Structure formats: structure tokens, C-alpha cells
Amino acid sequence: MLQVFVEDTYGRSRWDDVLRQAGLGRIEVEAMLRHDPALTDQLAAAVEAQLSRPIGAVLEDVGTYLVSHPNAASVRRLLRFCGVDFADFLFSLEDLPGRITLAVPELSVPTIEVIDRDDRIFDILCRDAVPGFAELVAGLVRAMADDFGSLAVIDHVTRASEGECIRVTIIERDFTEGRAFPLVDDATGAPSC
DSSP, X not given: OHHHHHHHHHOHHHHHHHHHHTTOOSOOOOTTSOOOHHHHHHHHHHHHHHHTSOHHHHHHHHHHHHHXXXXXXXXXXXXXTTOSSHHHHHHHGGGHHHHHHHHOTTOOOOEEEEEESSSSEEEEEEETOOTTHHHHHHHHHHHHHHHHTOEEEEEEEEXXXXXXXXXXXXXXXXXXXXXXXXXXXXXXXXXXO
């Protein structure tokens, strides 16, 4: 995911710069699999240096990319089918690891628990998550709030003993119209999944 995000956002040459900085040759990073922690750390440090941003902020941008970039339209569609509104979508996050595992059995996805604090404040707990997973989820949730037309504040609150915690505060559920979401692909007339 990180490789595709950097290449789509900053260009392939920037990814090559990241690899050089990390002391790696031209490698393809498989987005859906875990890698050697040393390799992950090298890449994270090189991305931070090349983009002049903390890796957590970059991973949050990756989450946003997965919803908003045309090259990731299938991810957006999958997530939009997870609820009729933004709050409904938040609750569906608990099912996401199981759905991903059905599609990619070799992938180890952290457990996600959503706690409804008062119908507008939700805590998303990411249990047993690799470093950066919560930031990625925060970016994804931020972009989905926009997609549904909700005004929400998303904060990475604490590193709780039970996992990383993202707090979502919905300010206004129907702030804007949100992005169009046709059930049928306009070009082919077929369901667009």
C-alpha cells in the first residue's frame, strides 16, 4: 500500500528515492502481507526523510488515499456497501477484518472493536495492530466521513493497554450531500463492485 500510495501521489521516481535511502534495490512491496520488521522500519524511515513528514501522518494519508484516489475506487465501493450512513459504517468496521481475511487468507488483520459512547462519540479500538495501522484507519475513517457527507472530528487519542484507540466525534451527520455512490457502473450498466 505504501509503495502504491507514494508512486501514485509523488511519482515512481520518489519511490525509487525511498528505496535508495533505505539501502534497498528495486523491490515490490506486497501491500497485503507483513514484511520483516527491519525492512518495514527501513522503509518507514526513508519515507519520513523523503516526504519530510512523520510516518504516522503519511499512513493517515494512505488511509485517505484508499477512499479518495481513483486507483482505489474498489476499496471505496466496498466500504460504502458497509452502511447506509457514516455511523452505520463505523459499526461495520468490526466486520472488516473477517471480510478481508475471506478475500486474502494469508493476511493477518488486527481485531477492530467499535464502542458507541453516546450516539455521536465512537471509540475504534485496533487490537494487536502493527504500528501505523491505527493511523491508516484514522485516515480511512476521515475520508469516509467526507464521503458520507458527515462532519466529524477524528483523533488518535491514546495508546490504550487493549490497543490503539481512535475517537470519532460526529458533529453533524448530514453536513453535506456527500459523494455520489451509484449502484451501477455508468459506462457498462453492470453492478460496479
